[in-house]
Amino acid sequence: MNQLPMEALTARDRERMAAQLYTLLGAQVKSYHKHYHMGDNSSIPVETARELTESIWYTVGMTGTLRGELADLLSRGQELLDGKMEDAQALYRLVCATVPEGQSQCHWETLRALGRYLDTYDHLHFAHRGPEWLDYPLLAPMPDGLRGIDSALFYLNSLWMENQILAGFPGWLPFFPGNRSVPSGTRCGNLRKGWRSPLPPPPIPPPQSGNCSPG
């Protein structure tokens, strides 16, 4: 994701980009030390420099272009990231508010991990870092290469979709009052204790005339 058209750059463009990146990285290092209250430091470990560089490319990748000054592209990317963070936080609140009761421990742990991630996500220095410890299996697998806040958004979207799907079966509960009634192999453990979802139940379709019931 966020692949930049690096191949389209000429050798001269690449050189110019490298010079801009060096200057930008210097500024990012200062900002990183200031942000984490580490005082005035002129040097950083190579691993941190690599991560800061990765974050710059990820953020610049948000803009989808390499035209213009790298510093401007970074600012624009950070604005886009700000918007995505707000989206993710709103979606997180929505997902938390619509979780079916009786959800598995794994589901709650995953939600807590996502909450911690959104609390601590540093879009200025480590924008490429995605959430960790997300064990709850999704409806659809996460696409390869999805990183940073994009991976959190994908995860939250999937959870929200799952909540919506499950909210569409309110009438299902009475048929499965306990574990014993659940047919073996049916993955409906989430549905045992009812709902907290604010969504209204879907309307019951009226019986159609002319239909014959079996028997």
Place this chain on the structure above:
Amino acid sequence: MKELSLMEMQLSAAKEELRCCEDLNRFYGLTLTEADITELVQLRGQALKNTGRVEFGGGILPKLVRAFCKSPYVDSGNYAAVLGDLQDAFYYFKNESQDRFSDDDLIEFMEMVFNGRAEGSTELLCAISLEELCRWARSGPADRYAGEEDLS
């Protein structure tokens, strides 16, 4: 005109910053020749490589010059060599302390040990002060200054 590469630009900036300390050095009766400056800047690159660090700007040498030029243990004969060793020690300590000290704090500590217990020996500075550095890192500001007498 051939454009300078990033590395060349960095080396030039580092040399220029060291040349700016000339007045201060002269005030304390010390000199850094152009050959010394070139060697120190090259040693800086090697020290960074050895410790797995990246540096931006002119480097740490100007700060080391400002801190150690007034040391009673340096003279024109050993000045460049001491600065080279101190530079190595600085990056080593920086890694050892996991960047928990700012450059100024670390230099202050090195200066304290170099002029105190180590009596001007960079070897002793590296050998003695690692433990003290860890103690410094673990202790609060009040404890640090309480332990200053022990270090000197």
